Amino acid sequence: MSAFNIPTKICDKLDSTSRRFWWKPKSSQGRFIAWNAWEKLCHPKSQGGLGFKKAKDFNLALIAKLAWIVATKRESICMDILRAKYKVKHDWLYSDPIKTTSPCWRAIERATNLIVKGACYLIGDGASISVWSNPLIYELFDEALAHAILKILLHASPMQDKLMWILDPKGRFSVKSAYKEAITHEPGPNPSEGLWKKLWKARLPERIKMLLRSVSGIQLAGGSELTWRGSNHMWIS
Template sequence: MTCFQLPVSLCQQIQSALTRFWWDNSSGSNKIAWIAWTKLILPKEQGGLDFRDIQSINDAFLAKLSWRIIRNPESLLRRILLGKYCPTGDFLTCPVSSAPSHGWCGILVGRDIILENAGWAVGDGANLSVWESPWLSLTQRERPMGPAPKHLTNLKVADLFLPEKNEWDLARINQWLPFEEEKIRMLKPSLSGAPDKIFWLKSASGEYTTKTGYAIALLLHLDQALIPQGEPDYNWKQNLCGLSESIDHLFLHCKFAKEVWKSAPVWPSSDYSGTVDLRSEWHSLCTRKKLPPTGLSSGALAPWILWQLWKARNSLIFKDKGFSATEVISMAIAAAREWNDNQHKTPVLSRSQPIRTIPQERCVLVRSDAAWSEANNIAGLGWIVKSQSSRRFVGSPLVAEGLALREAVTKCKELGLTRVRFESDCDQLIKALTSDYPMAALYGIVSDIKSVALSFECISFS
């Protein structure tokens, strides 16, 4: 199970044995299975018993094997398999050969799961396509919206850097990707030129785990099991269509809802698969930019689209009257305009604030203190020289801690120090520095720190 893809018939036989063990009595006589297997394998928070689906756990183990091949390029297994089935050496893009072995086919199943749920941390940007590689986010698969201009089809992320320097060229970003500037500036590439690295997006560490892989594989198999066979046309009233009606299905995943979101005048456009849920996507829906001619200067359009979807669903079920996707969008825009027009803002009285002395920029902060012993007339003197700097577009406190330590290490190198001990109150940062697999958000920063650390005679992090 951990190395080869099991036949579907064998998975069904194992599942049948588990079902009979759960429902039959000790005498061996068959009893009725009162709850469907598709409900028993759901997580407990979704009303299931968290039974393991055989086919899903098999795919999760295959994905783990594929992850090992990705993470260990010098391993004997990788060199043998890629030498036979992928002469180009690129495991992530190699096609299925004409006569693959059963083992290789299973590895490719795991690879496809990895590719659908992995993203890239920007290092030197040399191997990342701006339009094809998911590099804009470390929490979800995201890349710039196309289509790409003809003269920029082969644009690499490295082309967005300043010449001979791994820092963002804001002029080029404003020229080619103006709508993605904020997201790009939140990314911190490696200043030392570390290679780009792939990360698993479903775990905080960026490393693949069988638990998160199983959750993804289970969603895929449940979606396939719920799709009605032999029914090319989707009838929303049957959602009634053989599919269980849930909040996520009603508002995001059914065919009619997808048509509504696709035609919504927002940017970026919404196109949802069966793996996203409304709770995690809510902030993204409410922050999308409204396009003309909606006439909405403030407020979000998403709540009104959800409200009109619910009303259209009720109208179809109880009145047998349906609406088109265009009509739903028109009613949502009209309701949003009506709401905005009837909001009366009460002016807020401003209070005078006490004037504070603002520290001047580019100043070195020096703090001093002393301790004195009256009995011995001895004094202990201490001072700290701080170089203050600020950074915009920092995505999290963890990234801020990493940037601060990177500047400290670089400054110690400039001062000519050879034996240094660095201390930090950020446990996650220290673990990332002392482990072989840093977190995705810290990849470029940790690579730079380790590169500079080679210049010291003795260095430690705690």
């Protein structure tokens, strides 16, 4: 799952198995009632979901780790072979994918869009960055100011350019943060984020928290209002 693109049909079956296990764990056959949509359960706990991971998005996040290793030029025999075989250059993240490649490399190139969304360069000597092919400056500034910036002469520096992961305070890539970036296009649920954080941080047994979350999710689906009173009291009106 971390080296190839898993077909959508197989990912849907994996999601279906997870749904059945959650709603009807004692039986592998027959119908079951799903009190919440699967998309809603896949949202983080702080947003009213339960943190389940969609197989297709998680597959993309795992492959993005390989793309990150390739882009950051990390020393690895396997990655060195791939970089040499497909002639990876400094502008690889922004170049068009190669048409005839192995399934593994096609999956890695598919994940470059996710890396571009969550990464930036820490500028050193500027050797790894081509401002003429990288539209970043023109996206951030107007045309006149962009031209003025491009005319600035940079002094030579012994420090090399470094690719940083902006979704982590220390700039380190993680599959967890990549998965969050992969699902950012999906709309969040209606309840406020602070309310759910209070629920999961409350000093209550986990079974009680899950019960409150399940009941509140059903009630909210019917249009009721969920409110929080005090430190450990939740009300549904």
